[in-house]
């Protein structure tokens with residue numbers, strides 16, 4: 001094991017560029033401006049100027065990159081006629097953009113019951129709730145819908161308080177659970193938390209299980225470190241004694257963080273031992289993304305509350321859900337969600353059609369098989385490219401971590417290069433996400449053609465080579 005005090009002695013205080021270490025790519029950067037100067041025509045520039053004039057500016061959003069006019073299958077199109085394979089899609093497009101089954105279900109539903117006022121229920125909402133209670137593992141059976149993952153996280157925190165009579169939580173540094181005050185309190189990204197004022201109290205944070213940079217084991221094998229990261233959670237559960245819930249993404253989507261096999265089982269046991277609930281936020285990784293219908297299936301662990309979102313709306317409607325275990329149906333006298341669109345029939349028809357499509361087309365199995373194929377290709381490609389330090393993936397979720405050596409020969413994050421690779425790839429017709437500044441996150445639709453996977457890997461390889469030549 002390396003003695004980390006050596007690093008501490010020589011470390012200079014520094015502040016990280018927060019946008020550089022967060023969720024998405026930076027919207028004010030030199031590389032973006034250069035790309036826009038070259039690509040964007042006058043008509044698009046005019047719309048972008050209007051967008052900037054009428055929207056509140058915020059990081060990771062406005063000012064925007066480009067103006068879209070279409071989204072179909074695996075592709076997005078801009079108003080200049082350019083098209084891009086979309087390996088980003090905000091993780092909503094498991095069934096592809098404008099999936100015909102989903103579109104048809106939405107159109108039919110709009111023509112009959114387009115909204116459901118409170119006090120009433122409707123068949124699409126009931127059917128979707130029934131479907132979720134059937135396909136989620138264990139006795140996860142009780143459903144509440146919400147208009148987005150953030151709201152579903154809020155409902156889960158309220159249910160955990162109601163069920164345990166406690167209010168404290170344990171969550172992960174570096175995590176994202178949405179941008180509202182309660183969600184950023186349990187979230188762990190500085191970009192969202194810094195300067196936001198007093199956050200919720202009682203939100204303890206721990207480092208996530210990180211088998212790629214595990215500091216506990218000199219062999220780099222996390223399982224052999226005796227799962228110290230899980231034991232750390234157990235230690236807090238024991239010390240505090242009154243933690244309501246541990247909340248985490250079972251597989252962190254943006255950084256494709258795959259905890260070692262025994263990790264969640266150990267955390268599950270610890271939660272049971274100390275009377276705390278386990279909440280899995282699968283907003284971004286549910287519905288086949290990881291080669292299983294739900295990411296927790298990869299660990300054979302059933303949480304007490306499962307949060308679903310993004311693709312649940314079929315890539316068209318904002319829709320999320322909290323699915324709780326049967327015994328948590330204890331808050332009949334409380335309002336956990338109370339959202340205007342709680343049982344929106346059109347959103348639920350979209351969700352039901354999306355899940356039916358996933359089942360009919362065997363997209364979960366496809367995600368696993370095609371994912372294995374793509375991961376192999378990516379690993380081969382990485383061998384030939386010195387900027388790629390690490391490739392990881394599960395199902396159709398992949399991450400490439402870019403690192404380089406500084407003048408002292410020390411490995412550092414290749415953030416500038418990651419951005420350049422993005423814009424070089426856009427030039428070749430590929431869009432993806434950058435996370436944590438140096439991480440290329442790839443989330444294609446589960447309907448993606450094998451040939452489009454191959455094309456994508458070639459584009460990334462060419463773009464990386466182009467950047468390396470520039471820097472040599």
Ligand SMILES: Cc1ncc(COP(=O)(O)O)c(C=O)c1O
Pocket residue numbers: 147148149150151153176177178179249253281282283284309310320
């Ligand atoms: C894990 C996770 N939780 C919650 C959210 C918030 O979801 P929404 O934007 O639908 O509110 C996101 C969004 O990216 C997410 O990735």
